[in-house]
Amino acid sequence: MRPSSEERERLAAVAGRIISRIEELMRASGIGGEAVLVGSAARGTWLSGDHDLDVFIGVPEGSSLLPALEVARLVAPRFEERYAEHAYVHALFEGFEVDIVPCYLVEDASEIISAVDRTPFHSRYVSARIRGLEDEVLLLKQFMKGVGVYGSELRVGGFSGYLAELLVIRYGSFVGVLEGSSLWRPGEVVDLEDHSSRSHGDPLVVVDPVDPGRNVAAALTLDRMFAFAAASRLFLREPSPEFFFPPDLPPLPDEELREALAERRSTLILLEFAAPDLVEDVVFPQLRKAEQSVRALLERGGFYLLRSDADWHRAVPVRDDGAEGPGPSDDVGVLRILIELEVALLPRVERRVGPPAWEAEHAKRFVASHPAPLSGPYIEGGRVVVEVARKFLRAEDLLRSQVAGLSLGRHLGPSLRRGYKIYVGQEILEVRDPEFRIFIARYFLAREKVG
Amino acid sequence: MRPSSEERERLAAVAGRIISRIEELMRASGIGGEAVLVGSAARGTWLSGDHDLDVFIGVPEGSSLLPALEVARLVAPRFEERYAEHAYVHALFEGFEVDIVPCYLVEDASEIISAVDRTPFHSRYVSARIRGLEDEVLLLKQFMKGVGVYGSELRVGGFSGYLAELLVIRYGSFVGVLEGSSLWRPGEVVDLEDHSSRSHGDPLVVVDPVDPGRNVAAALTLDRMFAFAAASRLFLREPSPEFFFPPDLPPLPDEELREALAERRSTLILLEFAAPDLVEDVVFPQLRKAEQSVRALLERGGFYLLRSDADWHRAVPVRDDGAEGPGPSDDVGVLRILIELEVALLPRVERRVGPPAWEAEHAKRFVASHPAPLSGPYIEGGRVVVEVARKFLRAEDLLRSQVAGLSLGRHLGPSLRRGYKIYVGQEILEVRDPEFRIFIARYFLAREKVG
Numbered sequence: 001m002r003p004s005s006e007e008r009e010r011l012a013a014v015a016g017r018i019i020s021r022i023e024e025l026m027r028a029s030g031i032g033g034e035a036v037l038v039g040s041a042a043r044g045t046w047l048s049g050d051h052d053l054d055v056f057i058g059v060p061e062g063s064s065l066l067p068a069l070e071v072a073r074l075v076a077p078r079f080e081e082r083y084a085e086h087a088y089v090h091a092l093f094e095g096f097e098v099d100i101v102p103c104y105l106v107e108d109a110s111e112i113i114s115a116v117d118r119t120p121f122h123s124r125y126v127s128a129r130i131r132g133l134e135d136e137v138l139l140l141k142q143f144m145k146g147v148g149v150y151g152s153e154l155r156v157g158g159f160s161g162y163l164a165e166l167l168v169i170r171y172g173s174f175v176g177v178l179e180g181s182s183l184w185r186p187g188e189v190v191d192l193e194d195h196s197s198r199s200h201g202d203p204l205v206v207v208d209p210v211d212p213g214r215n216v217a218a219a220l221t222l223d224r225m226f227a228f229a230a231a232s233r234l235f236l237r238e239p240s241p242e243f244f245f246p247p248d249l250p251p252l253p254d255e256e257l258r259e260a261l262a263e264r265r266s267t268l269i270l271l272e273f274a275a276p277d278l279v280e281d282v283v284f285p286q287l288r289k290a291e292q293s294v295r296a297l298l299e300r301g302g303f304y305l306l307r308s309d310a311d312w313h314r315a316v317p318v319r320d321d322g323a324e325g326p327g328p329s330d331d332v333g334v335l336r337i338l339i340e341l342e343v344a345l346l347p348r349v350e351r352r353v354g355p356p357a358w359e360a361e362h363a364k365r366f367v368a369s370h371p372a373p374l375s376g377p378y379i380e381g382g383r384v385v386v387e388v389a390r391k392f393l394r395a396e397d398l399l400r401s402q403v404a405g406l407s408l409g410r411h412l413g414p415s416l417r418r419g420y421k422i423y424v425g426q427e428i429l430e431v432r433d434p435e436f437r438i439f440i441a442r443y444f445l446a447r448e449k450v451g
Numbered sequence: 452m453r454p455s456s457e458e459r460e461r462l463a464a465v466a467g468r469i470i471s472r473i474e475e476l477m478r479a480s481g482i483g484g485e486a487v488l489v490g491s492a493a494r495g496t497w498l499s500g501d502h503d504l505d506v507f508i509g510v511p512e513g514s515s516l517l518p519a520l521e522v523a524r525l526v527a528p529r530f531e532e533r534y535a536e537h538a539y540v541h542a543l544f545e546g547f548e549v550d551i552v553p554c555y556l557v558e559d560a561s562e563i564i565s566a567v568d569r570t571p572f573h574s575r576y577v578s579a580r581i582r583g584l585e586d587e588v589l590l591l592k593q594f595m596k597g598v599g600v601y602g603s604e605l606r607v608g609g610f611s612g613y614l615a616e617l618l619v620i621r622y623g624s625f626v627g628v629l630e631g632s633s634l635w636r637p638g639e640v641v642d643l644e645d646h647s648s649r650s651h652g653d654p655l656v657v658v659d660p661v662d663p664g665r666n667v668a669a670a671l672t673l674d675r676m677f678a679f680a681a682a683s684r685l686f687l688r689e690p691s692p693e694f695f696f697p698p699d700l701p702p703l704p705d706e707e708l709r710e711a712l713a714e715r716r717s718t719l720i721l722l723e724f725a726a727p728d729l730v731e732d733v734v735f736p737q738l739r740k741a742e743q744s745v746r747a748l749l750e751r752g753g754f755y756l757l758r759s760d761a762d763w764h765r766a767v768p769v770r771d772d773g774a775e776g777p778g779p780s781d782d783v784g785v786l787r788i789l790i791e792l793e794v795a796l797l798p799r800v801e802r803r804v805g806p807p808a809w810e811a812e813h814a815k816r817f818v819a820s821h822p823a824p825l826s827g828p829y830i831e832g833g834r835v836v837v838e839v840a841r842k843f844l845r846a847e848d849l850l851r852s853q854v855a856g857l858s859l860g861r862h863l864g865p866s867l868r869r870g871y872k873i874y875v876g877q878e879i880l881e882v883r884d885p886e887f888r889i890f891i892a893r894y895f896l897a898r899e900k901v902g
Contacts, residue, residue: 185809186833223830226808230830233811263825264800265844304755304794306802306838342802343755343794349715351757351793357677357901358636360684367902374714375897379674379681382637384901387757393716446826450808450835451818 001142001244002135003048011041011053014094018055018075022100025071026057033059033068033105038123040161043130045137047145053098056120058105061113068102075100082279085114109210121210126165139174139244140164146244147231147449149224154284155312157221159228166192166206166216178232186222231449243449251437252444254429260444261426266306267344269396270428271337271403273420275312276411283312283335286409290416291337293406294399301398302350302390304343309443311336313435335412336436338443344395349374354384396424453589454499462492462504465545469506469526473551476522477508484510484519484556489574491612494581496588498596504549507571509556512564519553526551533730536565560661572661577616590625590695591615597695598682598900600675605735606763608672610679617643617657617667629683637673682900694900702888703895705880711895712877717757718795720847721879722788722854724871726763727862734763734786737860741867742788744857745850752849753801753841755794760894762787764886786863787887789894795846800825805835847875 003011015037022035039054040046057068065086072089073079076098079091088101104113109121130137141164144150152160159167170190171180189196190206197212199205203222208214217225235243252260261268271294275283291310298305314333352370355362357379366384367377375387392398404417423431428440454462466488473486490505491497508519516537523540524530527549530542539552555564560572581588592615595601603611610618621641622631640647641657648663650656654673659665668676686694703711712719722745726734742761749756765784803821806813808830817835818828826838843849855868874882879891 182811222833226830226833230808230814230835233815263840264798266798266800306798306800342798347715347717347757347793349717349757357681360633363681364902375895376899377901378897378899379677379901382673382677384681387897389714444826446829446838448827448829450828450830451815 001047002138003046007048008044011046011096014096015041015053015055018053018093018098018100021075022055022057022071025074026068029067029071031057031059031067031071032063033057036120036123038119040137042123043127043165044134045126045130045141045161045165047138047141053093053096054119055098055100056116057100057102058120059102061104061106065102065104072100072102085116088116109208110213112211118208118211118214122162122208125210126162126169129169130165133168133173136168136174136177137165140168140177142244143174143178143231143235144228146242146246147227149228149231152219154219154281154288156224157219158224159220160216163206163216163220166190166209175236178236181229182233182236184225184229186225227448227450230451234449234451237451249438249441249445251434252441253437257429257437257440258426261428264340264444267341267395267425268428269339269341269344269399270423270431271339271399271420272334272423272431273412273416274418275314275332275335276415277332278411280312282411286412287312287335287337290335290406290408290412291339293408294337294339294403297402297406298339298341298395298398301392301395302346303341303395303398306340306342307443307446308337308339309439310338311435311439313433313439334433335415336439338440341395346390346393348389348393349387350390352386352388353380354386356382357384358382396422453586454497458499459495462497462547465547466492466504466506469504469544469549469551472526473506473508473522476525477519480518480522482508482510482518482522483514484508487571487574489570491588493574494578494616495585496577496581496592496612496616498589498592504544504547505570506549506551507567508551508553509571510553512555512557516553516555523551523553536567539567560659561664563662569659569662569665573613573659576661577613577620580620581616584619584624587619587625587628588616591619591628593695594625594629594682594686595679597693597697598678600679600682603670605670605732605739607675608670609675610671611667614657614667614671617641617660626687629687632680633684633687635676635680637676678899678901681902685900685902689902700889700892700896702885703892704888708880708888708891709877712879715791715895718792718846718876719879720790720792720795720850721874721882722790722850722871723785723874723882724863724867725869726765726783726786727866728783729862731763733862737863738763738786738788741786741857741859741863744859745788745790745854748853748857749790749792749846749849752843752846753797754792754846754849757791757793758894758897759788759790760890761789762886762890764884764890785884786866787890789891792846797841797844799841799844800838801841803837803839804831805837807833808835809833847873 019035019037035055035057038056041053057071059065059068069087076091076093079089081087082090088099091098091100101116103116106112106117109118112118141150141161144159144164149158151158167177170192171177186203188204193209195212196207200215202215202218203225204217204220206216208216231243287310291308295305295308312333312335354366357363363384370386370388373386373388377384377386400422408416470486470488486506486508489507492504508522510516510519520538527542527544530540532538533541539550542549542551552567554567557563557568560569563569592601592612595610595615600609602609618628621643622628637654639655644660646663647658651666653666653669654676655668655671657667659667682694738761742759746756746759763784763786805817808814814835821837821839824837824839828835828837843852851873859867
């Protein structure tokens with residue numbers, strides 16, 4: 001996980017050449033300002049193999065960012081433009097992936113115009129305090145990676161690299177962070193500069209040392225926070241290299257998938273449709289929303305859920321049926337929502353609990369709207385109750401009938417309506433995509449470092 | 452429902468002869484006090500066919516009730532002793548059933564020694580106010596009977612005769628009571644003497660006009676209260692004789708029972724065991740408790756319930772299997788608990804939600820107590836969750852395994868442990884007892900006058 005000295009030297013050399021190249025281009029274009037290397041590469045806290053370089057082009061407040069973007073486009077011949085809050089360039093420079101990001105140079109981090117303007121402040125804050133603690137940061141990042149909580153992207157909902165660095169600064173060492181987090185409770189506040197200016201409802205609040213109103217841990221979910229805290233406790237008691245380097249889960253072969261289904265005897269339903277051609281941080285919130293919509297539909301229908309998960313699989317899956325289904329026809333891949341039901345088959349009779357019996361008008365309307373119940377109306381717990389014939393007895397029938405009308409997010413709805421496929425129970429064996437087989441292996445295991 | 456004039460005259464004559472006989476015996480024994488006819492017979496508010504006479508022997512405070520009980524035993528050759536708060540005699544006198552109840556004559560109803568001492572006060576209070584309203588009381592009682600809310604015994608949880616009389620006094624007429632009750636809400640208070648001395652948590656509070664601390668409607672359940680109020684509203688809108696005289700439900704024949712099971716497709720489980728030789732008001736609370744214990748067992752086991760009911764069937768049932776089961780071997784009859792399940796078969800995998808992940812000691816113990824889960828441990832909603840193999844997948848297996856250990860009430864527990872029988876689904880067809888077939892017909896219909 002710790003980069004070798006050659007790796008370090010090579011990265012430093014490449015970074016130096018990029019900065020020189022950009023400064024040269026800025027002079028040629030007559031742009032004021034400066035180019036700075038930021039992020040983990042700038043402070044020796046990157047994990048071996050993560051070859052991402054972040055270079056920011058800072059221009060004076062009040063000027064335009066466009067000339068800086070023009071410069072970014074000229075750094076390397078192979079590049080693409082990407083968008084976060086505003087445009088930046090993702091380029092390939094001597095085999096390294098480099099993000100070149102125009103931003104404003106502001107006096108104080110609380111006066112930033114765009115979120116990226118804050119990054120140079122972070123870089124300066126950490127650089128000034130991290131000397132000698134680089135290895136502690138590396139250990140922490142690898143530990144977080146190993147227990148599945150590293151990354152602030154919405155797919156993960158975990159800890160960002162900057163957050164890991166701040167925690168090392170706060171607690172003094174890798175083990176210090178583990179000990180500190182062992183005692184965390186929801187609503188925990190870490191305020192390095194003791195300058196917090198507002199309260200947050202987040203599970204963990206790490207006040208940004210360069211901007212008192214911001215929570216660095218805002219993207220961290222409650223479950224990832226305590227997956228980390230629980231793993232910390234367990235590691236301190238029973239340390240093992242597995243925390244840093246968990247064994248890879250191989251794709252689940254047919255036989256084991258069959259065994260897992262037989263062992264659980266629950267009902268699995270898999271919904272599959274083509275992914276839209278958008279970045280992860282746009283797709284994932286919609287995918288989680290779609291998963292919740294499907295869950296809510298089934299629960300409204302009276303079915304009982306056990307667990308669910310969703311993921312984006314980019315590899316082109318190998319399928320038996322070839323033409324059928326949405327067809328992962330391009331390399332954008334497919335979205336998959338897996339729902340595990342405790343009860344997927346319900347009796348025909350269904351209880352409908354109505355208004356309190358003393359609300360005369362409501363009660364009358366409720367009874368009138370169920371003119372031929374199987375049982376009732378009767379009064380139970382003070383409420384009017386009828387028992388009627390249920391429409392959908394099987395969860396899959398309800399899903400097939402209603403899924404196209406669900407609220408699935410702005411881009412996922414149209415995508416699903418162009419085509420989807422539903423697999424029930426043993427039919428899931430038809431999905432041979434190795435990425436899916438790893439996903440379902442992880443779903444069945446669902447083992448976190450808790451103990 | 453209104454007694455004929457011959458019926459009235461005959462009752463009055465018999466009542467007169469009983470009183471004379473008792474007074475004669477009291478004189479012969481040298482007992483002071485008086486014999487009074489109380490209850491509906493005394494005030495012309497009894498329903499035709501209800502031939503119950505209540506005669507109270509009042510003795511001065513401070514004396515013993517035993518000589519009065521001796522007298523009661525001598526009134527008729529055919530009698531048995533019964534017990535409420537203390538002993539009384541139930542005798543057969545010229546074809547009429549008579550309760551002869553010793554009580555104390557006290558100055559004020561709030562100074563009573565036993566509940567029966569209050570009855571003469573009730574009788575005097577109502578007699579002085581009910582003249583001319585007798586037919587209104589009869590209509591109200593028959594209406595209450597017809598809609599299934601008449602009777603304050605625990606089996607019914609409805610309105611007593613005295614309560615019906617007080618409501619007629621309060622609202623002026625039968626229709627007045629229906630109109631009044633149409634507007635009732637939970638916690639309704641009716642206080643004829645405006646002298647309530649304490650608050651009650653009961654759904655309906657009718658302050659006893661002879662005892663300000665007592666709620667005459669204490670035995671009325673919320674559901675019976677609003678079954679009456681809802682029927683009242685419906686009757687005022689669409690009156691029909693059916694409210695007073697609902698059609699009898701005949702025993703459900705095999706074919707219709709089969710149809711009902713096919714129409715509902717739920718799972719019915721019937722638990723049957725011998726009733727103890729005790730009065731209804733002792734047995735019924737225990738039977739309800741047993742019903743709740745069985746429900747709670749199945750819910751703890753993860754099964755989902757739809758509805759349940761319980762009853763005491765006294766007729767000797769005709770059964771196919773003869774010797775098997777508890778055998779309704781004597782005329783005490785059997786107790787039956789009917790449970791209808793929405794879900795009676797569960798998957799093998801079972802979710803166990805543990806403590807919050809930040810409660811380190813609890814979390815550790817929870818994980819240690821599930822050493823080989825099917826999935827997990829993982830953290831969801833901040834809690835530690837494991838998925839383990841369930842022990843009982845079928846509700847009937849759980850019930851058979853655990854029913855003998857359940858808390859079923861003081862007398863029912865031993866009775867059940869001497870022998871019970873469980874019928875599941877179609878097996879219920881084996882139960883041919885006409886009383887059960889009427890009970891299950893009513894269970895399936897479950898129709899109250901609500902609209």
